[in-house]
Amino acid sequence: MKKTAVEPIVGRYTTVSIMGEDCRIYFEEAGQGIPFLCVPTAGSDTRQFRHMMCDEDITKKFRVITFDMPWHGKSYPPVGWEKREYKLSGELFMQTIRSVSAALGLDRPVFMGCSIGGRITLQLANFYGKEFRALIGLEAADYQTTWYDRKWLHRSDVHGGEVSAAIVSGLLSPTSPEVHRQETLWQYMQSGPGVFGGDLYYYHVDSDLRGKLGGINTKTCPLYLLTGEYDYSCRPEDTLRTAKSIPGAKAKVMKGIGHFPMSENPAQFKKYIMPVLNDIVKREKKS
């Protein structure tokens, strides 16, 4: 029988204390070099980064690491989850990322997050910029308006997975490859009950950052913002407005991409992320 190629991605588990609670965390990694920690969009998981982790142009210079947040993917919720409603706060989100980074022994990693992960990138830059070599916010803005009532995402009479995928399906670019569009939606159909909505508590309720990002110093830690033109959740104008308010932030609009760049159109995304990564490598060589 012919052997098939095995991808270089390796997945493991570790237990991390996050704000006083032990959480069993699933993480994946590939490559070697500069530590590069990645966080996916709300309600999704590490699979969003699978293309990047199999791209030698990236993994020959970066150790790409991504993890499932507690409640997501193959990570468990904390003990006693059945007695509480999941609501992600900005503080919990930041401390989760910092705790996982510390538990894995990462030395000032590059951090990249998408959507809610993009929003938290701004808060990490504001409060903990010195802990990172560079920060990359995908589909990131200090604030944006919504177009639906998130209560529909967690009801006993509506299938949570199907409605979550249907809500976000329009955030994908209609020009992205169909196979990757559908893969991205499949991920959304698989999160636990209320998890997508719980993540959106952070996005819609606990993260209006307008006028609150004065602590960002892009000389200490460069900040890159990339947003897809078809993203109407975090619109390009939301990102450009945010970048304008942060001295030294570099922003770019990605053509032909929606809200899930690394997952929905990896080839197109590569055109935009490689210059950023090359910039980071160049900066590393100088220092």
Place this chain on the structure above:
Amino acid sequence: MSGASKTSMERLEEKLCTRFEQAVPKRVNSDSHFVWRGRNLTADCLLQIGSVQYLIRFEQGAIKECRRGLPLMCSWDFAVRGSARAWEELWQDPPKAGWHDIGALIKRGEMTMEGKLHPLIANLQYFKDMMELPRKGGSK
């Protein structure tokens, strides 16, 4: 109003309605998988293209009736109303960014969802796909 004095908006609406009627209900009912996806859906929908109203009666995922204009004292469960421009842009192939999905159109104030929304939201992808059928080719 005489036929000779049709405004450009009326001509646009007529063009859009023709496109809609060529696609719906035929392309729903002739696709057994499409009908299967809506198997839990039985409801009456008011769909509005500019000023033109349609009544669409769904029964277990099939469209049993799709008529232009509402009968007198007609009831419906939910309504989806969009401006003529909203439908025109939605049906471009490919559509322009920011006009490419009903969520984008709702956000920019060009479309609304009203009424008893449960059957619509519980079958949201089915509806999105149905409403995008007049887009030729597209990504589906």
